[in-house]
Amino acid sequence: MKKKENENKRVKKPWPTKEAMEQVYEKKLWGGNTSKFYSGTGSHHPEMVNPYVDVLTSFLMSFKKPLTVCDLGCGDFNVGKELVQHTKKYIAVDIVTDLIDYNKEKFKVENLEFRCLDIAVDNLPSGDCAVLRQVLQHLSNTEVQSILKKLSDFKYVIITEHMPEGDFIPNKDIISGQGIRLKKQSGLDVVAPPFSLKVKEEKQLLSVLINDDKEVIVTTLYKFF
Secondary structure: OHHHHHHHHHOOOOOOHHHHHHHHHHOOOOOOOOOOOOOOHHHOOHHHHHHHHHHHHHHHHOOOOOOEEEEEOOOOOOOHHHOHHHOOEEEEEEOOHHHHHHHHHHOOOOOEEEEEOOOOOOOOOOOOEEEEEOOHHHOOHHHHHHHHHHHOOOOEEEEEEEEEOOOOOOOOOOOOOOOOHHHHOOOOOOOOOOOOOOOOEEEEEEEEEEOOOOEEEEEEEEEOO
């Protein structure tokens, strides 16, 4: 019996992303000393947030019938809160339980719902449009691939990624956590190998240069059907 217990202890979870992201908030690795939960400058700096909110608002308001949006990796919801009013329903998802509980108490709107899910493992909510804003960049290629397989259930998917400006080798693998592929002079491109995501249409919605124009945050719309 003791031998079996020791064997069980040696079993590792395939993707310890939940623990890594919980640590990000517990130790405030993305800053925000005055906030209980802070998702980093990418979710708070006006230079990055305002143009994004503008283009997403224009996209959402272009439909006669409001869309149901799934925000996969909503973080502290500083960005998502600006978009809820333009949707039929807004489902905000994150992997950190305490963060989701905090958001539920802080943001209460009739058409807003928060869920705690590991989007690489769990089934995704259904909707018209999935939004992943600077989420995939933190994940290993294995996790990214798992998520991408599920996204074709949405008609529209909007992905935002932080990457080097200019030419680079895309999709270098990383260990999931607070860091991103910039450390390897790489960035995520879901239509490039090894992902090679098949889409009906692809359109860049926004490109914001940062860090003395050495880096860029790109938002791309993908249409599946």
